[in-house]
Amino acid sequence: MKELIFSFIIIMSLMTLNGCNALNNYKKDLNHYEQQFYADDCHYSDIKDKIERDPLLWSLNGGALAYHCGDYQKSIEFFDTAEAIFKQQELELEIKGAERSVLSILINNNVNNYRGENYEKIMMNVYKGLDFMLLDDFDNARIEFNRALDRQRRAGEYFQKEITEAYQEFNRSRVRSEVSMLPNSSSEITDYEGDITAQSIYPDFINPFATYMSGLFFYLDNDYSKASDLFKQTLRMLPNQQQVKRDLNLIEQNSTKKTHYVWLIYENGQGMLKQSFTYEFPAYLFTNKVVSAQVSLPTIEQRSTSYPYLLLNEQKTTEIANMDSIIQIEFNKKLPAVYTDAMLNMASKVAIQYYLEDNFAEYGGKWIGLFYQLATDKADIRQWRTLPKNFQIARTKLANQPINIYKPDGSILTTIAPLSTDRDAIIYIKSDIIDHFKVHIIQKNINYHQ
């Protein structure tokens, strides 16, 4: 009978491990993907294979790669797949409610398909919006930016408790009392009355770049009323962002048609990296029936910037969103649940070792349990790998051509091919590491029709 149970456990373990994601080496796969990105290797066959195994993870990363490669239609296809999976997940949550995955406790969370993060959902729609703009399909771009904005609203609700706490903390702080004592004549304050509100707590919880970029889209699509609202929303989050102030002034002074401008959007550096951290509890001090009790947890660490800023002719870029902070806040919010799962996971594996040693010592008992633990003890480090560290913006007149993008040391990063001076334009540059960058140009076709 004992042999029968033992065989059953071994077979179940092998069946569980075989063909599931639990043993996948995501670190290696994601590092390989990142290298592909740096090498501007635009072959998607690898990504397509991986999508079979973990659809959301590789759809998001595939969409980012295709965008980087200038294959905007393919990028939309990848992101559309990702969005359909997000929807599926939300519907499942609707029907089944939240529950702890037992497989993640018995094996590890990698056995479950990737579920993504709120900030990834927002950025997915922003990138899709950019994809459509680059394809000169402003009708569909509008839908994507509207989606990004609704996701911003949902992110605000998701972090409602944290935002309220941060606001209460802000109200108690000295900063608040100092702000309230500032004279009314202070131009920083009087420009936008009541801007020092809970909104200024928001930048780390939702993404000001998504709001600003949506505003910029509506500006280029001649919907100045909506653009104005969105620039104001951005300013409430970032009261001292001078470029956004100037953009809002452009609309309020009714000078949208008089002069045409070019904006520079700069994606700087590499965003937070998820890593695995393993801690070993000295279980052998308490019993000789357990070899090891270890827990693996995800951690995040900052990575490097590329150029600290760029110059659009003479205009220096300034930060509009700190992606690292946004990633950190969401990571921290989810950490208690991740920690609990990891501890339950460790407890279950210690129990397996103990049970096997107690009942099947003659077959290797705890050592088989240890093998199982070592094989499956992996923290979930899956993520959209190529988000930047921060976003920056600048604007200049389109008449100032040729347009050069300068590095901080004054040398030219790139010269932009002549742009039509009869309509506004956006230069979108991503530079993840020094000397590696990609330029995308958006300029709406004047005869645009769907």
Next chain:
Amino acid sequence: MKITKPFYKTITAITLGLTLTLVGCSSNVEYVTKDNAEDAVTLGLDNQDFEQAAQESLNSLLTSNALNKPGGGRYVVAIGKMINDTTIRIDTDMLVKKIRIGMLQSGKAVVTTAVAGDNKNVDDLIYDVRELRDNDEFKQQTIAGKGTLYAPDLSLTGKIAQRIARTGKNKQLVEYYLQLTLTDIKSGLAYWENESVVRKLGSNKSTAW
């Protein structure tokens, strides 16, 4: 403190028992099927919404006198830009088509497909045939001559706007505003406007699209 063997056995049994029980009562991923799809509320616009909104707009248009041309005759209407300002991909033709048909059936207006706000509402053949003017294969007198196209008197433009707001703890209210405007092209004056509102209330756990 000495920990006894029965103690370990009890703990082990409880842990394994719990985990096995949990394994038995849940699964990793469950897809939405025909059986449980009813639970998933659709907050988007469906055919029925379009039909209803279009009918409402048409009734308003036909009873407004905006299409009653002074001195008789019929107006030439061009279909202008229809802006989809929502989070869902909509074929705006669904809204416009019923109104076009209604206008034609009323006998008060004709719709031109020679010029439109969107290329998809332009019949390319109008111009393709005119390209044949020097083609010997065609009887030249059967090809439309110059100056035969009618310029529109009126343009019909529209917008589908959307407002999403959370109501209560877990609900969201999604409102769609289907707005139409009929403008006199010569004067730039709007002869008729209508707004139909569609409201949907559903769970806030998922997005409206």
